[in-house]
Amino acid sequence: MKNRRNSLLLAGLLLVSVLGKAQDSVVTRCASTERDSVRLLRNPSLRNLRMRSEGAIQNYLRANSGARTNAGETITIPVVVHVVHNRTDNVIGGAGNGNITDGQIQSQIDVLNEDYGNTSGYKGYYTDSLAVDTGIRFKLVSVVRTYNETSQFSPITDADDLADISPAWFTNRYLNIWVTRLNDRYLGTSQFPVVSEITDRTQGLATSENEETDASTDGVIIDFRYFGRDSEAITSRIYNLGRTTTHEVGHWLGLIHIWGDSTCGTDYCDDTPTANTKNETTDVSCTPVYSQCRGNAVTRNMIENYMDYSPDVCMSIFTNDQKERMHAVLALSPRRAKMVEYSQLTTDQLLVDIYPNPVRETLTTNIFAPDFENYTVSVYNQKGQKVTEDAVNRTYLNVRNFPSGLYYYKVTTANQTVTKRFVVR
Numbered sequence: 001m002k003n004r005r006n007s008l009l010l011a012g013l014l015l016v017s018v019l020g021k022a023q024d025s026v027v028t029r030c031a032s033t034e035r036d037s038v039r040l041l042r043n044p045s046l047r048n049l050r051m052r053s054e055g056a057i058q059n060y061l062r063a064n065s066g067a068r069t070n071a072g073e074t075i076t077i078p079v080v081v082h083v084v085h086n087r088t089d090n091v092i093g094g095a096g097n098g099n100i101t102d103g104q105i106q107s108q109i110d111v112l113n114e115d116y117g118n119t120s121g122y123k124g125y126y127t128d129s130l131a132v133d134t135g136i137r138f139k140l141v142s143v144v145r146t147y148n149e150t151s152q153f154s155p156i157t158d159a160d161d162l163a164d165i166s167p168a169w170f171t172n173r174y175l176n177i178w179v180t181r182l183n184d185r186y187l188g189t190s191q192f193p194v195v196s197e198i199t200d201r202t203q204g205l206a207t208s209e210n211e212e213t214d215a216s217t218d219g220v221i222i223d224f225r226y227f228g229r230d231s232e233a234i235t236s237r238i239y240n241l242g243r244t245t246t247h248e249v250g251h252w253l254g255l256i257h258i259w260g261d262s263t264c265g266t267d268y269c270d271d272t273p274t275a276n277t278k279n280e281t282t283d284v285s286c287t288p289v290y291s292q293c294r295g296n297a298v299t300r301n302m303i304e305n306y307m308d309y310s311p312d313v314c315m316s317i318f319t320n321d322q323k324e325r326m327h328a329v330l331a332l333s334p335r336r337a338k339m340v341e342y343s344q345l346t347t348d349q350l351l352v353d354i355y356p357n358p359v360r361e362t363l364t365t366n367i368f369a370p371d372f373e374n375y376t377v378s379v380y381n382q383k384g385q386k387v388t389e390d391a392v393n394r395t396y397l398n399v400r401n402f403p404s405g406l407y408y409y410k411v412t413t414a415n416q417t418v419t420k421r422f423v424v425r
């Protein structure tokens, strides 16, 4: 009898431990690489562009190896958080509720600033010698809450759906973060930047249809259960400190997983030791992991790096090479470069720049509103009829189906309006 009760107790304990473990072990930290593979399949020319992008980054890093001017300044990235939830009553907060609190959102901004500023406090094996302040900071500008009946989204294929439900704010001005419930396997995902050489002639801006499409989904997507810290909505004991977002924003700034997404692959950063594979584990004691990638030499993996898959508590490093790579991307990616330029403006004027003019296919727009003030964009024809819905994201406007003629591009904030004329031919 006693034995049977003990074995029942044991079975119960085992069940609890298996369930507890299963809950945390089935997830994959990041879907960015898989999402990217799908993008490449749909658009094979992107592979070529990606290779040229890598070349542009390497050239930039070589050319700037003495000066490193950009890496010396602090850049503040304005952030818009899109909360897409399925609570019909719109109640905010509480366990299991995707309509997360403002407190949880602000906690994520705090985590980003600590991690990118190297003030997170954790001291791992590599931290003292190699962790740096990246010179990148984040400022919450707006929270947009939208109800949608969808119970969960795919981080690999549903970026377009999320962008339809809660349209991105200008992606050459803001980092857009969509927070929602993802398929249970994944914590988050992001869109890799397109990098090109910026010249006076092109202003670095492509106007192909793909660019247009990519602009509307440019940002990161995070499951609300892993967004921020210290919230009832966060139940994982492994991914509970907001580092899923730190990791995904790293991809958005051009960083690659430290194992290079292949056995002993490269992330193009010399100061992250080559790793055999990802550190995908439920071990929150941060046990050392070793790799043997070159001959017989055994090296210690940098499991503390934000671009590994380690549990949140084990992460605390961006290296100097990663910092310089991010700053190279901020200089070379057209949308990121424009964002940086705007983040340094101090004027109180609403600025609107549209081109080319006349235009045949795609009108490109740059808008600067002081103090991150909200604004809407609408387009009118010569008769004063509105030809587009009001929107907050018109970085690219497809005019191929517009009858040729004169149009007005109108941008409105609470106290300022700027109207620009353009010709479609």
Ligand SMILES: [Zn+2]
Residues within 6 Å of the ligand: 029, 030, 031, 032, 033, 247, 248, 251, 257
């Ligand atoms: Zn990743």
